[in-house]
Amino acid sequence: MFSRLIFARGTRSSAARQANYSGQRFTSRPFSVLSSNGTGQSSTPHFAWANVFLNAPHRQFSSHDDFSPKKKHNLDGSDESAILDLIESHVKANRIMLYMKGSPAQPMCGFSATVVQILKNQGVDFASVNVLDYPEVREGVKKYAQWPTIPQLYVDGEFVGGCDIVKDLHESGELKDLLKEANGEEKQEGN
Amino acid sequence: MSSSSIADRVVDEVKKHYPNASECSIIDHSDGCGAKLELTIVSDTFEGMPILKRHREINNLMKEKGLWEELHALQICAWTEKQWEEKKKG
DSSP, X not given: OHHHHHHHXXXXXXXXXXXXXXXHHHHTSTTHHHHHHOSSOOSOHHHHHHHHHHHXXXXXXXXXXXXXOOOSOOOTTOOHHHHHHXXXXXXHHOSEEEEESBOSSSBSSHHHHHHHHHHHHHTOOOEEEETXXXXXXXXXXXXXXXXXXXXXXXXXXXXXXXXXXXXXXXXXXXXXXXXXXXXXXXXXXXX | OTTSOHHHHHHHHHHHHOTTOSEEEEEEOSSSSOOEEEEEXXXXXXXXXXXXXXXXXXXXXXXXXXXXXXXXXXXEEEEOHHHHHHXXXX
């Protein structure tokens, strides 16, 4: 019991800090009397003990940033031009770049699956972004290419097309040449 | 005008834009809403024009004519006469 009291004392002050931090929600709880004095000098450590577990989020015990929740990406709030710059850097850095729904291993859309299949048939390596994970990029690529749909294939930094176009180019053999050029040869200026 | 279906209006506009089209047809793939369409157009205007540009031209036409917003999906098959002959054979 004694060690429990010590622990309660130790954590009570952080519970009080928590109360200052998210005041409204905390003080509306039944044990708010503890936090409202704010000094950590409460005479009822038992309640403080309860408080820690009822009200304080567990992350309060994490001591290092490494353990705090991480977002998958930090694009929130980025303005549009930053997104367009990001896309431009993608398509410039990767000779064959595919924006798709899902991943090459598990496409989440029939059209994306078709393009992945074609690229695999061509035996080329390509980079891809799953736009379902990045809503900003999903909207961004539509603006970047002035093209309304996903998937979008880029070769040598230039927009090639969506599923139908890639399929047509594949069937006519043009895609092969295009991808070969992407593998090193000088690409001719084309429209 | 507004009583005709989206498909009819798309065909009208495309025919007007490509008067020399030998083939201009549309297939409705939707389940009743009429907004999921496949357009086939054959015209020598497309000779030497990359497929991407053909698609863009037709997409832009749809935007200009105010049909874009009503469409859910428009699949475009835009061929030259020569390509169309080959497609029909194949």
